[in-house]
Amino acid sequence: MKLAIVRQTYNPNGGAERFVSRALNVLSQSGELDVTLIARQWEDAAGWQTLTVNPPFRNRQSREEGFAREAAKRFSQFDIVQSHERIPGATLFRAGDGVHAAWLEQYSRILSPLRRWAQAFSAYHRYILQAEREMFTHPQLRKVICNSRLVRDDIARRFGLGAEKLTVIYNGVDTAAFHPDVQRFSQRETWGIPAQAPVLAYVGSGFTRKGVAVALKAIAAHPSVWLVVAGRDKHAKRFEALAAKLGVAERVKFLGPVADVKQVYGSADALILPTLYDPFPNVCVEALACGLPLLTSTQCGAAEWIEEGKNGWVRDALDVDGYREAISLWLAGRARGENYRQAARHTAEPFTLDRMAQELNALYRELLG
Structure with a gap:
């Protein structure tokens, strides 16, 4: 089974990146999966293949658009594409960053009226909101992995996705190291x-x-x-x-x-x-x-x-x-x-890395069943 995981860049302090690293380390040890990471750049890429997609960009909007466009061209090479970026056309989307509209609503609580106005007319935010909606309504999308009920319920409410498309898989932790x-x-x-x-x-x-x-x-x-x-x-x-x-x-x-x-x-x-x-x-x-x-x-x-x-x-x-x-x-x-x-x-204690890997593997088998 050829699985691609898509995450644009690596920030060693980022929670999403740490999830991807943990998932890759566990999944790449499975004989059932041939795992490839699609990214602009990454570190510690041991145990899996990395496909570098690094188009030039001028600003953060062109950075997102360019990576999404070039990464999507590679999707047909894989049986399953699990994206951690808002890219229409993936088989799976892991909503590790939640819903952008929800984030903007919460962030606006601490902004001045002028900054709220600027946020509402930001080309970057408009692009992310559009990409998010296109991704959640794309016919190729079969499942959304949510890391909390908070996110699951918000996606269902905002985008009308049924329960059959939404699954909660909590983040795993190395309970031996973190003790x-x-x-x-x-x-x-x-x-x-x-x-x-x-x-x-x-x-x-x-x-x-x-x-x-x-x-x-x-x-x-x-x-x-x-x-x-x-x-x-x-x-x-x-x-x-x-x-x-x-x-x-x-x-x-x-x-x-x-x-x-x-x-x-x-x-x-x-x-x-x-x-x-x-x-x-x-x-x-x-x-x-x-x-x-x-x-x-x-x-x-x-x-x-x-x-x-x-x-x-x-x-x-x-x-x-x-x-x-x-x-x-x-x-x-x-x-x-x-x-x-x-x-x-x-x-x-129940939320081990093995449990997370088993839940992901079960999801992949369901999709290929």
């Missing part, structure tokens, strides 16, 4: 964090979208709580300035990109991700597998796994008071001896 024993990788001493301090971790790029400002404002009401921020953002200095303005700079560590994220999980007691829109971030699966309860938003797919007060708390992305309250409840639970670590680990 509560990552505490042995703790960098608290190196980072100057007191051994007994309650520590929240934030992991991800795109600080504005994923709520670093809300996390900073939330911990300002809790002088014992520390925050470690891991990830790249071109406006990181703005958030460092905000931390100083809020008087929390001494309790916040901006780490930048971290080569081994297990050091972050091993140094923390919980993960905070007040994201405006995230279909289902890999960091949530990893953190839960490491025993970290999760404080996240209603528009994060991981909220589907949260039992309030047992393995985390869910609030609106912009509800600073709500996150302050959630932190209070978390601290009170810690003082009572609540075993959040065990509950978080128990949540993630």
